[in-house]
Amino acid sequence: MDDRQFRTAMGRFATGVTVIATEVEGDIHGMTANAFMSVSLDPKLVVVSIGEKAKILNKIKDSRIFTVNILAADQKELSMIFAGQLKEHKEVEFARLDGKPVLPGSVVQVACEVSAEHVEGDHTLFIGRVTDIHLEDKEPLLFYSGKYRSLVEEQPVML
Numbered sequence: 001m002d003d004r005q006f007r008t009a010m011g012r013f014a015t016g017v018t019v020i021a022t023e024v025e026g027d028i029h030g031m032t033a034n035a036f037m038s039v040s041l042d043p044k045l046v047v048v049s050i051g052e053k054a055k056i057l058n059k060i061k062d063s064r065i066f067t068v069n070i071l072a073a074d075q076k077e078l079s080m081i082f083a084g085q086l087k088e089h090k091e092v093e094f095a096r097l098d099g100k101p102v103l104p105g106s107v108v109q110v111a112c113e114v115s116a117e118h119v120e121g122d123h124t125l126f127i128g129r130v131t132d133i134h135l136e137d138k139e140p141l142l143f144y145s146g147k148y149r150s151l152v153e154e155q156p157v158m159l
């Protein structure tokens with residue numbers, strides 16, 4: 001098994017797309033991530049996995065807070081901005097949830113305080129204790145096999 005085969009295999013797990021955001025001394029930093037999962041209901045915990053080279057890693061270590069913004073189908077450009085895939089710099093407006101920076105128009109915004117961190121291989125897992133949540137009735141952006149996708153409603157079966 002080589003690295004490419006492992007990446008290809010893991011990319012066959014269809015996911016949504018999030019932007020993780022944090023703030024240090026008034027500077028907001030975001031990063032596109034799909035390694036996100038709900039962990040526990042009581043207490044309410046989520047996890048994100050951040051690569052060791054990502055600039056946001058030390059920022060979350062400093063701030064001890066982050067938000068997870070589940071992107072909507074019409075927010076593909078935001079995913080590309082926060083994955084560093086656009087050449088030109090674009091200004092992005094943030095709103096606030098529980099005082100933490102969130103992306104308006106996302107399907108779900110989750111505000112978290114870091115409750116634990118675990119270094120595993122070349123990634124750090126941050127466990128977030130959820131302090132607030134905001135939902136909007138929108139369709140999600142999806143990611144599968146290296147491409148952005150959208151939900152297609154199945155046709156009802158006529159018998």
Ligand code: FAD
Pocket residue numbers: 017028029030031032033034035036049050051052053054055056057079081082083084085089090091092143
């Ligand atoms: P940078 O590369 O500096 O930031 C990313 C980009 O965001 C830059 O272009 C920067 O200008 C822009 N940006 C940051 N803050 C702002 C702001 N306030 N206003 C405007 N623009 C801003 N990596 C992981 O570690 N874990 C994952 O789960 C993960 N999942 C991914 C899923 C997808 C679908 C994709 C496309 C990428 C994923 N990545 C993941 C890779 C990750 O998004 C990139 O490696 C990213 O560039 C790393 O960000 P950084 O923190 O190093 O910061």
